[in-house]
Amino acid sequence: MKISIKLGLWFFICIFIIEAVSMFYLHQNVVHTLVNEELTSLKSRGNSHRDVLENSFDKDTLHHIQLMESQTDTEVVITDKSGKILAKSKVVDKSMERIIEKRVNYNEIPKNGVIIQSDWEIEEYISTVSPYQSKENKIGYVYMFKSNENIQKFISNLNEHFILASILILFFMLITTIFLSRALTKPLVSMKNATRKISKGDFSVSLPISSNDELGELSNSIRKLANDLNYLTKERNEFLASISHELRTPLTYIKGYADLGKKNNLAEKDRINYLSIIYEEADHVNKLLEELFELAKMDENNFSIKKEKIKICEFMKSIIRKIEPVYKSKGVQLDFICNEDAYVEIDPIRFEQVCFNLLDNSLKYSDIHSTTTIEVKKRGNKIIILIRDQGIGIPSEDLPYIFDRLYRVDKSRSRLTGGFGLGLSIVKEIVNAHGGTISVDSKKNEGTCFKITLEEKKYEECLIN
Ligand SMILES: Nc1ncnc2c1ncn2[C@@H]1O[C@H](COP(=O)(O)OP(=O)(O)OP(=O)(O)O)[C@@H](O)[C@H]1O
Ligand SMILES: [Mg+2]
Known part of the structure; x- marks a missing residue:
């Protein structure tokens, strides 16, 4: 009914x-x-x-x-x-x-x-x-x-009046009921139609202007759901298109060089050259798949974070120690500023991945003789980690998308540097999973600054462990 x-x-x-x-x-x-x-x-x-x-x-x-x-x-x-x-x-x-x-x-x-x-x-x-x-x-x-x-x-006269009045009241009541129930159920019916449309994959729902009550809230939620689904579907399609595009290039190389390598009258030197190109491209595909797999795990909330109470300055110092030789070999200076005696609760392995990704970007997109600075400071009960470089910067129109999967500002250059455009999306997932936030500020040809904000973990002196 x-x-x-x-x-x-x-x-x-x-x-x-x-x-x-x-x-x-x-x-x-x-x-x-x-x-x-x-x-x-x-x-x-x-x-x-x-x-x-x-x-x-x-x-x-x-x-x-x-x-x-x-x-x-x-x-x-x-x-x-x-x-x-x-x-x-x-x-x-x-x-x-x-x-x-x-x-x-x-x-x-x-x-x-x-x-x-x-x-x-x-x-x-x-x-x-x-x-x-x-x-x-x-x-x-x-x-x-x-x-x-x-x-x-x-009394029989009175009864007639009463019957007439009752019939009139019932009649008006019937009309009022019809109008009222229609008016009340109209938004529900349009919401039902909207959800049916959504389930069929049509996200262009048009719902009546929402009122300030429960029905209004429901209608807003449905509208938001439709928008989210629309966004997700589009994003998924774009993502799949990007992946297939990303895979096509190395696979074309592999196929082409394998074809060449099959020829009988080929010099041994050329064959080895072709094989090493095939190996490099296969390695490239392998890395891409590994990173995609990592992201997929994060999406399913399948990756575990083992948080530990860590002194942030010491942690950052250990990372710098590991990455400094690479910076030195490219001629980029790495500075570190940390005067805080603060603790944070992080998974050291995952967070190392975050820092390596950001520092790898800074290095990749910086020129020789420039400086990258890592600064740790305290703002209230928040710990802020800044990674600032003097590299090529990111154009303002690209800034909103750089955390998106497979997004790269300069596709040709990234290909040269071997990037997939996945590093920052992994970074963002990990920081968010820690309850923190990450933001970016950048100016083209001047430099880029990534800012990670984490909750400070208060140090309880009497606690054993
Ligand atoms: N420090 C930076 N300076 C200038 N551009 C940057 C910087 N960090 C990131 N970008 C831009 O943002 C894009 C996305 O970065 P991301 O780390 O996600 O991908 P990638 O470094 O290209 O590849 P991957 O990290 O997957 O190997 C980069 O391609 C680059 O264009
Ligand atoms: Mg990167």
């Missing part, structure tokens, strides 16, 4: 029950008040006849009362103590007789009178009785009757 129908049905049933209960209550109240009012006025009319009789009990008075009532829609019957009828405004019929007989059931009738018949639905009359005792000590009863015909007519 559609959600709009379900919601509308529930809403309708609830309102219908509320309406039925309140209509019933209102109807009962109106009827009750009306009948009560009729009974009270009937009783007070009987009481006033009683007062007159008590003042002067004679034939004239009885006749007068009888005459008075014959002109109205109420009837009177006056009896003596034994029930003998002394005066009546109308011929006493069977149902009046039945009511008069009821009086016997009352042990004592209060002076103010009692209601002896209030059932307006079944009986013909409603009725009250008031006792009298004249000065001459004549005792008897004044019975008052009112035909139920008028009350029934009035």
Whole structure:
């Protein structure tokens, strides 16, 4: 069942029950008040006849009362103590007789009178009785009757109004329910359609302007999901295209030189030359696959980080010791500034990889006689590692992409230096896995500075280990 129908049905049933209960209550109240009012006025009319009789009990008075009532829609019957009828405004019929007989059931009738018949639905009359005792000590009863015909007519009129009002209310309620449930479920339906489109691979979802409620949040999340999926799909396709492009070049070399090497009349020197080219290219492909494999492991969160508490200055010094000879051989100076006695929690093997990658880049993209500086400083509870070089720099339009996989600024030069454009994406993954951040600042032909920010690990002196 559609959600709009379900919601509308529930809403309708609830309102219908509320309406039925309140209509019933209102109807009962109106009827009750009306009948009560009729009974009270009937009783007070009987009481006033009683007062007159008590003042002067004679034939004239009885006749007068009888005459008075014959002109109205109420009837009177006056009896003596034994029930003998002394005066009546109308011929006493069977149902009046039945009511008069009821009086016997009352042990004592209060002076103010009692209601002896209030059932307006079944009986013909409603009725009250008031006792009298004249000065001459004549005792008897004044019975008052009112035909139920008028009350029934009035109530059946009232019922018609109630039914009409109920039908009108139900009608408007139905329309309101339809509109309301449609309005409420419209965003849900469009979200359902959007997710169906996404699952089919179409990410161009258009959702209504989101409101500031839960539905708005959901719609925003779906929009974000579509954008992310779109980005991921595009990135995956680009990545695959780059890899196949990356593999094609060395494989073309390998195929071409293998073809040449197959020839019979080839000089031994040439064959060795071809074979070494094939070896180099195979090695290149191998390295690329190794780095890709590393990245894939990181993507699956499959690589473990074994963090240790490490004195950052000493750690950096050990790295510099390892890499310095390579810098020296290229004629690039390597400076180190670290005055902090701070600790960080890092995986030394992984972090060595980070530093080697960054320092390898600095060296690759620096010219002879330039300087690369490694600086470690503390800012609040953060440790900042800066690797600054005076190399060729990165054009500002390339800066946002240099952490992307297989992204290289100058493809031809990188090929010359043997880079795949994977180093920085590995660096970023590792730094992020440590809970740190990495950013870059660079100016073309002036130099590049990479900044790694890590949380400082406070040194607890009394701790053993
Ligand atoms: N210190 C730097 N100076 C100038 N350009 C840099 C520097 N570091 C990185 N780059 C640019 O960013 C690109 C991406 O760097 P990354 O380390 O990811 O790849 P790579 O060094 O080319 O190859 P790989 O590291 O995979 O062997 C490089 O190709 C280079 O163009
Ligand atoms: Mg690199």
